[in-house]
Amino acid sequence: MLKANIGCRIVIGYERTDKALVEKFRDLPVANIGDCMNRVTAVHQDIRPMNNTPLLGTAFTVKVPQGDNLMFHKAMDLAQPGDIIVIDAGGMKNRAILGELMINYCKIRGVAGVVVDGSIRDYDSISQMDFPVYARGVNPNGPYKNGPGEIGTVISFGGQIVSPGDIVVGDADGIVFIRPKEAEALAEKVKAVSEKEKDIMETMKTDGTYNRPWVDEKLQEIDCQYVNLTNGEV
Ligand SMILES: O=C([O-])CC(=O)C(=O)O
Numbered sequence: 001m002l003k004a005n006i007g008c009r010i011v012i013g014y015e016r017t018d019k020a021l022v023e024k025f026r027d028l029p030v031a032n033i034g035d036c037m038n039r040v041t042a043v044h045q046d047i048r049p050m051n052n053t054p055l056l057g058t059a060f061t062v063k064v065p066q067g068d069n070l071m072f073h074k075a076m077d078l079a080q081p082g083d084i085i086v087i088d089a090g091g092m093k094n095r096a097i098l099g100e101l102m103i104n105y106c107k108i109r110g111v112a113g114v115v116v117d118g119s120i121r122d123y124d125s126i127s128q129m130d131f132p133v134y135a136r137g138v139n140p141n142g143p144y145k146n147g148p149g150e151i152g153t154v155i156s157f158g159g160q161i162v163s164p165g166d167i168v169v170g171d172a173d174g175i176v177f178i179r180p181k182e183a184e185a186l187a188e189k190v191k192a193v194s195e196k197e198k199d200i201m202e203t204m205k206t207d208g209t210y211n212r213p214w215v216d217e218k219l220q221e222i223d224c225q226y227v228n229l230t231n232g233e234v
């Protein structure tokens with residue numbers, strides 16, 4: 001019978017996502033990516049960037065129990081360059097899962113970023129680093145190191161599901177996860193939207209116009225009442 005120590009296991013050897021595919025999302029705004037995923041895939045808005053470094057790489061997943069970082073310590077040694085360590089810490093903010101020592105070690109190892117659905121500490125130092133870190137909160141209470149936890153399994157992060165190898169993109173607005181199989185087509189869609197937005201902005205700056213016929217069409221469709229107080233017209 002297969003040994004199954006659910007909740008305390010380390011799964012390694014998953015296929016890393018093609019770097020060229022990941023690069024297709026470089027500099028694409030997370031808001032535009034989210035729009036092309038029907039506006040329902042961003043992680044919870046309370047998970048915020050701790051500095052100004054954009055985030056791009058593939059998910060190396062970790063799940064920890066409340067306030068414990070044993071599995072993150074192991075993950076730092078197992079992650080490969082280009083991986084983003086994505087930690088499901090249950091959204092708990094009352095204890096930091098990581099701090100500046102761990103983040104500096106991740107950076108030295110070539111990890112592409114660390115995101116935690118929980119808290120960090122050593123904010124002063126992390127906020128000045130050019131290494132992307134996202135978290136739900138900041139708390140000086142340090143982590144326990146007893147386990148259990150999981151590495152390399154499908155986890156929940158900020159209300160979204162993420163699997164090892166999913167593409168992770170983050171900017172000042174937030175984070176989205178992208179399934180590698182859907183990435184190629186999605187990147188094309190997002191590029192087209194971003195180009196269109198650039199054109200809109202250009203026209204706005206040169207002509208002072210912002211063409212949106214759909215606004216009046218929608219108001220008509222929902223039978224919006226107009227009242228003109230200057231002449232009493234209804
Ligand atoms: O002590 C810890 O486990 C976390 C921490 O503050 C650091 O990495 O600097």
Ligand SMILES: [Mg+2]
Nearest residue numbers: 099100101122
């Ligand atoms: Mg520290």
